Amino acid sequence: MERQDVMNASPQPGRAANILGQPFTLPNGSVIRNRLAKSAMSETLGTLHDNRPTPALETLYGRWAEGGVGLCISGNVMIDRRALGEIGNIAVENERDLDALRRWAAAGTRNGTQLWMQLNHPGKQAPKGLNRENVSPSAIPFRPDMARFFPVPRALAEAEIEDIVRRFGRAAEVARKAGFSGVQIHGAHGYLVSQFLSPHHNQRGDGWGGSAEKRRRFVLAVLGEIRRRVGRDFPVGIKLNSADFQRGGFTEEESLDSIRALAAAGIDLVEISGGTYEAPAMTGAGAAKASTRLREAYFIEFGEKVRREVAVPLMLTGGFRSLAGMAAAVESGAVDLVGLARLLAVEPDAPARLLRGEEPLQAIRPITTGIKPVDRMALMEVAWYTRQLHRIGAGGQPRPGESALYAFASGILQNGWSTFKRNRALA
Numbered sequence: 001m002e003r004q005d006v007m008n009a010s011p012q013p014g015r016a017a018n019i020l021g022q023p024f025t026l027p028n029g030s031v032i033r034n035r036l037a038k039s040a041m042s043e044t045l046g047t048l049h050d051n052r053p054t055p056a057l058e059t060l061y062g063r064w065a066e067g068g069v070g071l072c073i074s075g076n077v078m079i080d081r082r083a084l085g086e087i088g089n090i091a092v093e094n095e096r097d098l099d100a101l102r103r104w105a106a107a108g109t110r111n112g113t114q115l116w117m118q119l120n121h122p123g124k125q126a127p128k129g130l131n132r133e134n135v136s137p138s139a140i141p142f143r144p145d146m147a148r149f150f151p152v153p154r155a156l157a158e159a160e161i162e163d164i165v166r167r168f169g170r171a172a173e174v175a176r177k178a179g180f181s182g183v184q185i186h187g188a189h190g191y192l193v194s195q196f197l198s199p200h201h202n203q204r205g206d207g208w209g210g211s212a213e214k215r216r217r218f219v220l221a222v223l224g225e226i227r228r229r230v231g232r233d234f235p236v237g238i239k240l241n242s243a244d245f246q247r248g249g250f251t252e253e254e255s256l257d258s259i260r261a262l263a264a265a266g267i268d269l270v271e272i273s274g275g276t277y278e279a280p281a282m283t284g285a286g287a288a289k290a291s292t293r294l295r296e297a298y299f300i301e302f303g304e305k306v307r308r309e310v311a312v313p314l315m316l317t318g319g320f321r322s323l324a325g326m327a328a329a330v331e332s333g334a335v336d337l338v339g340l341a342r343l344l345a346v347e348p349d350a351p352a353r354l355l356r357g358e359e360p361l362q363a364i365r366p367i368t369t370g371i372k373p374v375d376r377m378a379l380m381e382v383a384w385y386t387r388q389l390h391r392i393g394a395g396g397q398p399r400p401g402e403s404a405l406y407a408f409a410s411g412i413l414q415n416g417w418s419t420f421k422r423n424r425a426l427a
């Protein structure tokens with residue numbers, strides 16, 4: 001059968017469950033108990049003033065671990081407290097919070113689940129007023145309609161770049177010591193790693209920019225430093241854009257070349273996503289072709305291309321909704337792991353159902369208020385899902401039916417309009 005036919009064929013529920021239930025062994029021998037992975041969702045459950053992990057994380061991650069997922073990737077954890085992406089981020093700069101991180105890791109690895117910490121630096125993608133200043137490879141402003149919310153960044157000095165590379169390594173070492181099963185570099189969605197890779201955001205003329213190879217130097221330096229600190233047996237993955245969907249941005253060809261270079265440098269897992277704040281394709285906005293949407297996964301065609309060209313474990317995230325769609329993607333050989341985000345915010349035990357051969361109970365619907373300016377800025381999507389994560393973290397149940405208008409109104413009442421706007425950004 002042609003791959004296209006395989007993707008369109010729907011395995012029977014029992015067979016689909018068997019496909020998703022197969023363990024997956026990473027090249028370093030580490031075993032993920034099934035093919036379902038929770039993709040990163042920023043919980044913003046850190047303390048507001050000093051970015052420390054809170055007990056709500058233990059409740060939330062315990063719930064996911066018991067819900068059957070094989071690999072659970074944390075929301076983005078910042079490697080520098082001076083560079084946050086959102087209010088309430090957790091930051092890991094040293095062993096200050098080792099005990100709290102240990103409790104989080106212990107809860108999230110229950111039931112044989114692997115828990116990886118996603119490490120991030122937002123670069124320029126941090127809203128005005130959150131950090132003292134924002135930095136980036138080059139001082140390129142945001143597109144005009146977003147420039148009101150995001151300041152023009154300052155270009156990093158070389159010594160600062162080297163410091164950031166060391167910080168990624170240090171945070172990974174702390175994650176390992178705390179009992180996390182691996183780490184993931186956030187190289188997608190327009191944050192600092194992704195800014196370095198992009199010819200639009202990185203217009204440096206020194207050793208860190210100017211050619212595709214030099215733009216790749218930063219991510220390879222980060223991987224090298226992490227590896228030096230954690231050793232070969234500790235899984236290190238990366239989330240990478242298939243493309244930025246931005247004129248003059250990171251293309252599929254460059255993404256493929258980056259994946260080749262990362263595979264040669266010993267990355268253990270590549271998760272494919274796409275988009276940036278300026279072109280938010282990661283949640284399906286506009287980027288996917290109709291044929292792709294029909295096949296659920298937004299970036300499956302790129303996943304297939306990578307699979308043909310590079311021998312590296314692959315996870316694909318964005319758009320997976322049905323048992324048949326997930327199983328078909330694995331069975332076709334295009335991907336090894338299926339990444340799920342929004343579904344697991346409203347149905348944390350969906351993996352257990354899928355592994356029994358049952359469809360998820362919840363359908364992912366557009367989160368809109370009907371108030372045009374709010375919906376145009378996609379203010380609600382992240383805010384609404386974050387509310388669900390907070391509910392689970394507080395020991396309660398998500399409310400899949402909650403109206404976006406109600407959530408919007410209570411968000412404004414609780415936090416005020418400006419904080420709500422500041423928090424809107426998608427991690």
Ligand SMILES: Cc1cc2nc3c(=O)[nH]c(=O)nc-3n(C[C@H](O)[C@H](O)[C@H](O)COP(=O)(O)O)c2cc1C
Binds near residue numbers: 041076273383
């Ligand atoms: C509330 C929320 C927070 C997110 N935070 C992160 C994050 O911290 N890191 C990241 O790589 N992606 C983040 N994402 C993107 C998701 O990981 C995922 O790529 C996207 O939601 C598409 O997958 P889905 O269709 O299964 O939801 C976030 C998405 C949502 C809805």
